[in-house]
Amino acid sequence: MGPRGMPQRSAEDTGRAERVHGGAYVIDAACPLVNPKDIDQQLPELRRGGVTCAVGTVASIEGSRETLHAIAAWFPTLRERCGDLCLATTAADIEAAKRAGKVAVVLQFQGGTPLDYNANLVEAFYRLGVRVIQLTYNERNPLGDGCTERTDAGLSDLGVRVIAEMNRLGVAVDLSHVGYRTSMEAIEASAAPVIFSHSNARAVCDSARNLTDDQMRAAAARGGVIGVNAFPAFVARHQAPTVEHLLDHIEYMVRVVGDDHVGLGFDFSRETEEDYKYFKYKEDVYPKPPWVYPAGIDGFAKIPNVTRGLVARGYSDDAIRKILGGNFLRIFRQVWGG
Amino acid sequence: MTQHRRPATPQAAHLKTDQEIRAHARTVHASAIVIDANGELALGQVPFDRVTPDQSFADAQRSGLTALSYTAGCWGPGALLSYENVLADLARWHGHLARYRQRLRLATCAEDIRAAKADGRLAIVLNVQDASILGRDLSVLDLLHGFGVRQVQLTYNTRNLIGDGCTERTNAGLSDFGAAVVRRLNELGILIDLSHCGRQTTLDAAAVSTRPVACTHTAARARRDIPRNKRDDELRAVAATGGVVGVVAVPSFLTNKSQATLDDVLDHIDHIVDGIGVEHVGIGTDRGVSFETATREEYYAWLAPLGFKPEVNPPWPPGVEGLACAADLPNLTEGLIRRGYDDDAIRSILGGNFLRLYEHTIGER
Numbered sequence: 001m002g003p004r005g006m007p008q009r010s011a012e013d014t015g016r017a018e019r020v021h022g023g024a025y026v027i028d029a030a031c032p033l034v035n036p037k038d039i040d041q042q043l044p045e046l047r048r049g050g051v052t053c054a055v056g057t058v059a060s061i062e063g064s065r066e067t068l069h070a071i072a073a074w075f076p077t078l079r080e081r082c083g084d085l086c087l088a089t090t091a092a093d094i095e096a097a098k099r100a101g102k103v104a105v106v107l108q109f110q111g112g113t114p115l116d117y118n119a120n121l122v123e124a125f126y127r128l129g130v131r132v133i134q135l136t137y138n139e140r141n142p143l144g145d146g147c148t149e150r151t152d153a154g155l156s157d158l159g160v161r162v163i164a165e166m167n168r169l170g171v172a173v174d175l176s177h178v179g180y181r182t183s184m185e186a187i188e189a190s191a192a193p194v195i196f197s198h199s200n201a202r203a204v205c206d207s208a209r210n211l212t213d214d215q216m217r218a219a220a221a222r223g224g225v226i227g228v229n230a231f232p233a234f235v236a237r238h239q240a241p242t243v244e245h246l247l248d249h250i251e252y253m254v255r256v257v258g259d260d261h262v263g264l265g266f267d268f269s270r271e272t273e274e275d276y277k278y279f280k281y282k283e284d285v286y287p288k289p290p291w292v293y294p295a296g297i298d299g300f301a302k303i304p305n306v307t308r309g310l311v312a313r314g315y316s317d318d319a320i321r322k323i324l325g326g327n328f329l330r331i332f333r334q335v336w337g338g
Numbered sequence: 339m340t341q342h343r344r345p346a347t348p349q350a351a352h353l354k355t356d357q358e359i360r361a362h363a364r365t366v367h368a369s370a371i372v373i374d375a376n377g378e379l380a381l382g383q384v385p386f387d388r389v390t391p392d393q394s395f396a397d398a399q400r401s402g403l404t405a406l407s408y409t410a411g412c413w414g415p416g417a418l419l420s421y422e423n424v425l426a427d428l429a430r431w432h433g434h435l436a437r438y439r440q441r442l443r444l445a446t447c448a449e450d451i452r453a454a455k456a457d458g459r460l461a462i463v464l465n466v467q468d469a470s471i472l473g474r475d476l477s478v479l480d481l482l483h484g485f486g487v488r489q490v491q492l493t494y495n496t497r498n499l500i501g502d503g504c505t506e507r508t509n510a511g512l513s514d515f516g517a518a519v520v521r522r523l524n525e526l527g528i529l530i531d532l533s534h535c536g537r538q539t540t541l542d543a544a545a546v547s548t549r550p551v552a553c554t555h556t557a558a559r560a561r562r563d564i565p566r567n568k569r570d571d572e573l574r575a576v577a578a579t580g581g582v583v584g585v586v587a588v589p590s591f592l593t594n595k596s597q598a599t600l601d602d603v604l605d606h607i608d609h610i611v612d613g614i615g616v617e618h619v620g621i622g623t624d625r626g627v628s629f630e631t632a633t634r635e636e637y638y639a640w641l642a643p644l645g646f647k648p649e650v651n652p653p654w655p656p657g658v659e660g661l662a663c664a665a666d667l668p669n670l671t672e673g674l675i676r677r678g679y680d681d682d683a684i685r686s687i688l689g690g691n692f693l694r695l696y697e698h699t700i701g702e703r
Contacts, residue, residue: 063473117496139499139513139514140513140514142496142498145513150514150517151512153502153510154508154510156502156506157496157497157506157507160507280474
């Protein structure tokens with residue numbers, strides 16, 4: 001365990017961190033800010049952070065119609081920025097983006113509401129390029145309960161059918177934000193390994209949005225991957241969080257499930273009071289905005305600090321590459337094919 | 339809550355002959371406000387599109403119905419209930435109400451039902467059977483209220499954002515949004531219907547609601563153990579709010595025999611009366627006023643997308659012998675006399691209890 005605050009680093013460590021980071025697949029598995037509206041602003045940041053692949057959120061609690069429009073907005077953006085961006089629907093697309101020096105964009109839902117009670121829409125959205133579907137946002141939806149819901153309902157019949165469709169087609173089942181029972185039943189129901197794209201360890205920071213050890217172990221036992229989250233209230237509760245607190249989550253997860261099952265899903269976002277009402281956040285879990293991201297990891301450009309921190313904490317090059325994106329690339333290849 | 343059980347000495351004892359019983363039944367039935375808290379009047383909608391309006395109104399006359407709660411949404415083959423369907427059907431029904439104003443009147447308060455009795459029309463209480471059409475927007479309830487809807491069921495058979503339906507694999511309670519929906523329905527004066535809801539959602543909604551709630555169309559699970567029927571504790575929870583439980587005329591909900599009869603309906607009524615008191619029991623046939631003439635294939639094609647599971651899929655033919663449709667309701671009155679219910683009890687079951695419930699929920703006027 002490294003000392004608190006920004007650790008002292010040797011020139012040798014700095015060189016090693018740069019080398020590992022530059023050679024690695026860096027995958028951020030939850031990027032609300034990677035969307036057509038914000039892409040011009042975020043692209044330089046993504047570049048500075050050395051991001052290979054950004055999993056962009058196109059819907060959380062919206063229905064099919066709004067989601068269709070949100071996906072459609074990506075196509076002209078991808079066409080116009082084809083020198084910088086490419087849509088990734090296979091692991092090979094992510095590898096090709098790395099070679100070509102582009103940022104690969106994966107389309108993700110942070111909730112199953114775009115399916116409108118209709119499991120056939122999984123294939124419709126799959127054909128449009130969606131490769132990650134988180135089953136619920138924070139509240140109940142037709143598939144299951146979210147983690148801040150007053151109840152803890154399990155997976156619904158429709159949820160079971162939707163997971164079967166996702167397994168058949170090759171869409172990653174994402175269980176961040178999902179309530180405990182729904183998440184455990186989904187891990188059980190899914191034939192493929194699942195991800196928690198952006199969730200921290202509850203033992204390190206006690207939040208309804210963070211994972212218990214048994215959730216992490218259940219996912220890892222089936223080959224799953226957990227992305228560590230930079231959202232301040234999920235990193236540390238009683239003090240201003242820093243990148244060191246985020247590294248503490250990584251260390252804890254590696255201790256509980258091993259370095260094959262940990263990745264990154266920073267969830268950098270920027271929301272207004274109006275958004276806050278729209279998402280019906282509960283204040284005990286989500287403090288009111290503005291949200292101040294942890295010092296040292298307050299945006300894509302700072303992602304190399306994570307690599308530096310992992311070097312300082314004594315992780316091997318191989319372990320660091322897995323955490324930066326190797327693990328997510330592995331599970332995406334396994335689930336999506338290619 | 340006082341419990342008026344059936345009298346030890348059947349009043350039918352003084353009625354000597356079948357003829358006397360039938361004559362008395364006609365008198366009681368004619369004097370009663372008769373409410374089918376979940377019925378269907380065929381005016382062109384699937385799958386009742388072979389019944390003409392004239393036939394419908396003749397059957398409504400025969401039924402003695404004062405009011406009927408109609409489900410807006412028009413579940414056509416392949417089309418699940420949706421916001422668009424509900425609005426389109428409400429529009430169509432406002433058209434019917436204008437076109438057939440000599441026959442029908444919209445009921446948005448209890449007084450409308452009494453007035454319908456006085457002027458010989460059929461009062462229509464508009465209902466919606468799956469609040470999933472709200473999405474996550476409570477203000478849709480204000481819109482529905484504005485369009486005359488006065489009865490809303492929280493879930494259909496499967497899960498929605500509010501709660502779990504009764505055939506769902508899980509038994510979730512009311513969600514945060516569900517609790518907000520219940521409060522808004524209370525504020526607006528819309529009757530909360532829990533017929534298709536799962537057990538925990540039913541119990542939670544009864545606990546959260548500040549006004550009486552209903553199961554407008556169900557039966558006793560103690561007599562027929564299928565998910566669509568209500569356990570005794572659910573029935574007690576509804577009664578504890580001052581609510582009413584309407585008994586269905588759907589064969590497969592009543593018995594596992596291949597042919598259900600009026601006696602099966604009466605057995606369920608007896609069970610529920612014994613459990614929660616006669617003042618909490620009513621009728622919600624879940625049938626048409628007329629006997630539907632859809633074919634077996636059409637009938638099952640219509641049911642297929644509605645989330646029924648094999649154990650609750652209604653058998654063919656769809657009718658109870660003696661109570662195949664609401665037009666047969668006078669037989670129920672005769673049956674209640676033979677079971678020993680007194681005239682007041684019979685009138686309360688036929689509609690008095692639902693009328694009181696409407697007074698306490700949608701309002702007197």
